[in-house]
Structures are given as structure tokens and as C-alpha cells.
Amino acid sequence: MNAALDGTITHALLEHCIKGNLVDPMTLIGQTFTYEHEHDPHATLSPSKRHRWAVCVGSIREERRIPEAVETKTKVDYTVDQDRAERVKVAIDYIRTQIHGYGKAFNVIAEQRVDPAPLVGRDDLYGTVDCQLWYGDTYEIIDYKDGMSEVKVEGNHQLEQYAVGVLAKGDILPAFDKVRLTIIQPKMALKGQPPIASVTVPRAEVETWAAKLAAEAAATDDLNAPLTPGESQCGYCRAKGTCPALAGKVMEELGVMFQPVNAIVPAPEIAHQLGNREPTLLTPDQMRQVLEAAPLVRDFLAGVEAEAQRRMEAGQTVPGFKLVRGRGSNSWALPEAEIAEKLRGMKVPEGSIFSASLVSPAQAKKLQWTNRKGEVQKLTDRQVKTLETEYITHASGKLTVVPESDNREAVIFDAADLFATVAPSLPVFAAPASDLAIPAWLS
Numbered sequence: 429m430n431a432a433l434d435g436t437i438t439h440a441l442l443e444h445c446i447k448g449n450l451v452d453p454m455t456l457i458g459q460t461f462t463y464e465h466e467h468d469p470h471a472t473l474s475p476s477k478r479h480r481w482a483v484c485v486g487s488i489r490e491e492r493r494i495p496e497a498v499e500t501k502t503k504v505d506y507t508v509d510q511d512r513a514e515r516v517k518v519a520i521d522y523i524r525t526q527i528h529g530y531g532k533a534f535n536v537i538a539e540q541r542v543d544p545a546p547l548v549g550r551d552d553l554y555g556t557v558d559c560q561l562w563y564g565d566t567y568e569i570i571d572y573k574d575g576m577s578e579v580k581v582e583g584n585h586q587l588e589q590y591a592v593g594v595l596a597k598g599d600i601l602p603a604f605d606k607v608r609l610t611i612i613q614p615k616m617a618l619k620g621q622p623p624i625a626s627v628t629v630p631r632a633e634v635e636t637w638a639a640k641l642a643a644e645a646a647a648t649d650d651l652n653a654p655l656t657p658g659e660s661q662c663g664y665c666r667a668k669g670t671c672p673a674l675a676g677k678v679m680e681e682l683g684v685m686f687q688p689v690n691a692i693v694p695a696p697e698i699a700h701q702l703g704n705r706e707p708t709l710l711t712p713d714q715m716r717q718v719l720e721a722a723p724l725v726r727d728f729l730a731g732v733e734a735e736a737q738r739r740m741e742a743g744q745t746v747p748g749f750k751l752v753r754g755r756g757s758n759s760w761a762l763p764e765a766e767i768a769e770k771l772r773g774m775k776v777p778e779g780s781i782f783s784a785s786l787v788s789p790a791q792a793k794k795l796q797w798t799n800r801k802g803e804v805q806k807l808t809d810r811q812v813k814t815l816e817t818e819y820i821t822h823a824s825g826k827l828t829v830v831p832e833s834d835n836r837e838a839v840i841f842d843a844a845d846l847f848a849t850v851a852p853s854l855p856v857f858a859a860p861a862s863d864l865a866i867p868a869w870l871s
Contacts, residue, residue, distance in 0.1 A: 431575070433502075433504065434574070435574040435575065436463070436465075436502070437463055437504065437506045437512070438512055438515060438516060438572075438574045439558065439572060439574070440461070440463040440465075440506075441453060441456070441461070441508060441512060441513075441516050442516045442519055442520075442538075442558065442559075442572055443538050443539045443558075444456075444461065445516060445520050446520070446523070446536060446538035446559060447538050450520055450523060450524055450527075450536070451520075452517065452520065453508065453512075453513040453514075453516040453517050453520060454510075454513050454514070454517055456508045456513060457508050457509065457510055457513050457796075458507065458508065459507070459508050460505055460506065460507045460508075461505070461506060461507075461508070462503065462504070462505050463502065463503070463504050463505075463506060464501070464502070464503045465501065465502045465503075466501055467501060467502065471552050471553055471554045471555060472488065472552040473488070473552045473553045473645050473648065474553070474554070474555050475553070475555035475585070475586040475587075475589035475590055475593075476555065476586055477664075478585035478586055478588075478589050478644075479585045479586070479660055479661065480660070480661040480662075480664070480665060481644075481648055481661075482585055482644045483656055483658065483660070483661045484654075484655055484656040484657070484658070484661045484662075484665075485644070485647040485648045485650070485653040485654065485656075486648075486653040486654050486655040486656075486673075487655065487661065487665050487667060487671075488648040488653070489648070489651070489653055490655065490665075490667035490670070490671055491665065491666045491667045493667065493670070494666040494667050494670070494735075494738075495738075496666065510794050510796070514614070514794075515574065515614040515615070518612060518614040518617075518623050518624070519559070519570070519572055519612045519614075522570075522610075522612060522624055523536065523559065523561065523570075526561055526563065526568070527563075530563040530564060534561070534562070534563050535560075535561065535562040535563075535602070536559065536560075536561055537557075537559065537560040537561075538558070538559055539556055539557075539558065539559075540556065540557055540560060541554055541555070541556050541557075542554065542555065542556075542557055542590055542593030542594050542596070542597070543593050543596060544589065544592040544593045544595075544596050544638065544641060545596065546596040546598065547592060547595060547596045547638040547642075548592070548638055548641055548642040548645065549642065550642075550645060552645070553589065553593070553641065553645060554593065555586075555589065555590060555593065557569055557570075557571070557590050557593075557594075558570055558571055558572045559572070560594065562602050562604065564604075565603075565604050565605040565606055566604055566605075566606045566607070566608050566628070567594065567601075567602070567604040567606070567607050567608070567631075568607075568608040568609075568610060568626075569587060569590050569591055569594060569607065569608070569609055569610065570610045570611075570612060571584075571586060571587055571590070571609075571610070571611055571612070572612045572613075573611060573612070573613040574613075574614075574615070575613070575615065576615050576618070576619075578613070578616060578619075578621065579611050579613060580611075580625075581609055581610065581611045581625040581626060581627050582627055584609065584611065587609040587611070588609075588634075588637050588641070589637075589641060591607050591609065591634045591637060592634065592637050592638045592641050594607075595631075595634055595635065595638070596638075604631060605630065605631050606628050606629070606630060606631060607628070607629055607630075607631055607633075607634050608626055608627070608628045609626065609627050609628075609629070610624065610625070610626040611624070611625050611626075612624050613625075619835075619836070621835065654673075655671060655672070655673035655674075656673070657671065657673045657674040657677045657724060658724070659723040659724055659727070662674055662724060662727045662728075662731075663727055665731075667731075668727050668728060668730070668731030669728075669730075669731030669732045669733070669734050669735030669736075670731070670735055671728075671731070674724065674727070674728050674731070675728065677721075677724060678721065678724055678725050678728045719829060719831075720831075736749060737751065768781050768782070789815070789819075789820045792807075792815060793807065793812050793815060793816075794806075795807060827839060
């Protein structure tokens with residue numbers, strides 16, 4: 429299952445739980461549901477894409493040139509597993525806490541479209557809010573995120589656009605003075621971060637966002653709207669494989685150039701230009717520049733590969749490249765129970781039909797079973813502690829170079845310690861720095 433569909437199913441389970449009077453998702457483990465959804469056209473300036481089009485206003489123009497995959501309907505059966513139920517439970521427990529904390533009349537709305545149109549004068553900005561709460565003088569807008577990449581609540585473009593859409597409801601709104609914006613992202617707990625983040629602003633501040641939203645939207649209408657490449661805005665842009673601004677930015681960062689059209693003096697092939705770069709000769713500052721450019725480079729390469737495939741699937745050619753099929757995969761054409769019966773008919777022993785494997789450490793700590801009395805049981809805290817201290821070994825994660833802004837603890841190596849016991853058998857002479865041969869592209 430791809431990440432997008434996996435996230436969609438989690439949202440579907442959350443919606444089911446909210447509309448089921450905040451049912452505990454843990455009670456649904458093992459049950460199978462059918463998710464079926466008719467796809468409506470996405471708003472051109474949707475809230476979920478505002479982090480891109482508000483920064484790179486020309487991206488809307490560029491995306492119009494790239495056909496969008498058409499999805500008319502999604503239908504999938506899914507069985508609720510413990511991990512998914514636990515993630516959704518984080519959201520359900522939060523909503524319950526808000527209700528109990530207020531203790532009076534409380535409105536909960538799940539999966540409702542909001543549209544800023546009455547306040548901004550255009551109809552291409554609508555979106556669907558995961559959950560809305562109203563209690564006392566506060567209106568809360570909740571956005572559930574099922575991914576691992578942290579989403580900040582402060583200055584969140586998507587939530588701000590939702591808030592303007594909520595205000596646009598006008599007279600049907602209850603009276604409130606404050607708007608609370610909340611991101612629920614359960615997987616942040618795996619990184620040691622809080623899974624829930626909120627910010628509260630006065631209603632008057634949200635009213636000022638309408639003018640800002642209208643101005644940003646109007647900027648995308650300009651036929652000469654500028655392109656502003658960047659890691660955040662380019663990541664999911666359909667036009668990144670054909671974007672001239674992104675291509676230029678990547679080439680500039682890497683210090684290479686395309687072959688100019690009708691050039692009198694030809695430039696070396698890009699592969700040759702890059703092949704002559706020696707990473708070990710980079711200065712720390714040059715290395716920083718390349719590392720900072722890496723996300724954009726990856727986005728650009730992924731975009732070019734996708735665009736090349738799109739063109740070849742449309743019958744066009746890319747010199748030196750072709751489309752091929754991977755090895756593919758095999759799957760049973762009948763339900764598992766029927767296949768098992770067929771294999772039994774072939775005299776295959778029962779023990780050979782089904783394979784069993786030991787649960788993982790993470791699965792073991794979450795095990796639940798029903799005893800003879802019909803009671804649900806799980807390991808005690810003491811038993812889990814025994815597993816962790818006596819039966820489980822932890823391997824350190826792979827070292828990765830990340831920006832200093834990353835909140836994980838840095839791993840420090842002391843070069844002096846590495847060489848403290850090494851005694852060279854021969855004198856080592858260092859050449860003067862001025863004698864080192866520095867490639868022209870680094871000078």
C-alpha cells in the first residue's frame with residue numbers, strides 16, 4: 429500500500445470514529461471496513477497546496493501544462509490493525525479531553541468542506557477540514573497528519589486558509605472570540621516530540637488573513653507570475669521536471685551548465701562536469717552549499733525522471749533512454765481461504781500451507797489476547813520492562829548528515845581521540861596550503 433492511500437485510510441478510520449460518537453478505535457482492531465469515495469475536483473488553490481502556490485506563485489501556471497492523474501473513485505477494503513488504531517486514538521483522546529475540559533455544550537464536526545469564497549471573491553480556495561470543535565468562546569480547527577515529516581502549526585498556511593473558510597460561513601457560525609489551530613501528528617512521538625501542537629489567535633487576526641489570502645491568490649493569476657524554487661514548494665509540484673527556475677537553481681548550486689542552444693563552443697556533458705568534481709577537495713563551506721542544495725537536486729531529478737516517463741508513455745522519445753518493465757509480482761487470484769483449500773486438495777500438509785514467524789520486539793510489547801473468560805489481556809508494565817532490559821537489544825541507527833536545525837541529538841566524534849594512539853613510523857610533511865591544486869570550479 430502506498431503512503432498516500434495508507435494516510436487516506438487512516439483519515440477514513442478517524443472520520444468513522446468521530447461520527448460514531450467518538451468510538452474508541454482500539455475496539456475496532458481486527459474489523460474490516462470498506463472505504464469508498466467519489467473524488468471531487470481539487471480546488472486549484474487548495475489549502476493543502478498553499479505552502480507552494482503562496483511562495484511560488486508561478487507554479488500554478490506551470491502545473492496547468494502537466495496533465496494531472498484523473499481519479500474518479502477509490503474503493504478499498506482495510507482491516508484495522510493495532511498501529512493504525514493507536515494513531516487514531518491519539519486524536520480521539522484529544523477530542524474527548526477537550527470535551528471533558530469544557531464540560532458544557534460541545535459541537536464536533538468531521539470532514540466538512542469550508543470555502544473562503546464569500547470573503548475573498550473567488551471559488552478556487554475550498555478545502556475539507558478533518559475536525560472542527562466549538563466550545564465556549566473558542567472555535568478549534570484540527571488537521572490530522574499521518575506522516576513522519578514534522579508539520580509546524582505556527583504560521584501554517586493550510587490551517588490559516590481553513591480558518592478563513594470557517595469565518596466565511598457567516599451567520600450560521602456560533603459566537604466565538606478565539607480560534608485554536610491544532611495539528612495532530614501521532615508519529616512525532618517516535619521522534620521523541622509531542623504528537624499534538626496548537627496555537628490560539630484572536631478572531632480579529634483571522635479576519636486579517638482573508639485579505640492576505642486574496643492577495644496571494646490574485647498573484648497566481650498573473651501570466652508572468654515568477655517562479656521561486658525551494659525545498660518545501662518544489663517537493664510535490666507536478667511541474668518540477670520541466671521548471672526552468674528549478675533547473676537553473678540546481679545547475680547554479682552544483683556549478684554546472686546545460687549545453688546552450690546553438691552554442692559556438694559546446695559545453696561538456698553534465699555527467700562529465702559532475703564526474704570531475706572531487707568531494708574530498710571541498711572546503712567546509714562548499715560542502716555546506718552542496719548539502720543545502722541536495723533536497724532541491726533530488727526533487728529536480730525525480731521530476732525529470734517522472735516527466736521523461738510521461739513523455740515516453742505518450743509516444744515521445746528521450747535520446748539514449750527507453751521504458752522497460754520491472755520483474756512484477758505474483759499474487760493469489762482467489763481469497764486465501766479458497767487457495768488453502770485448493771492446496772489441501774493437492775495433498776499439501778497443513779503445516780506447509782501457512783508459515784508462522786516470531787513477532788517483532790515492537791509487536792511483542794503491544795500484544796493483546798483474549799483469555800478463557802473473554803477478557804482482553806496484555807503484558808504488564810513489569811513484563812514489558814523485562815522484555816526491554818533482558819530480551820531486546822537495540823542497534824544504533826545509521827548515521828545521517830542533516831541540517832543543524834534538526835532536533836535530534838548530534839553525534840560527536842573527536843578526531844584527536846581517533847589518532848591519539850597512532851605513532852607514524854616516518855616523518856609526515858605537510859605541503860603549504862598555497863601549493864594545493866584547487867580545481868577551477870571551486871576557486
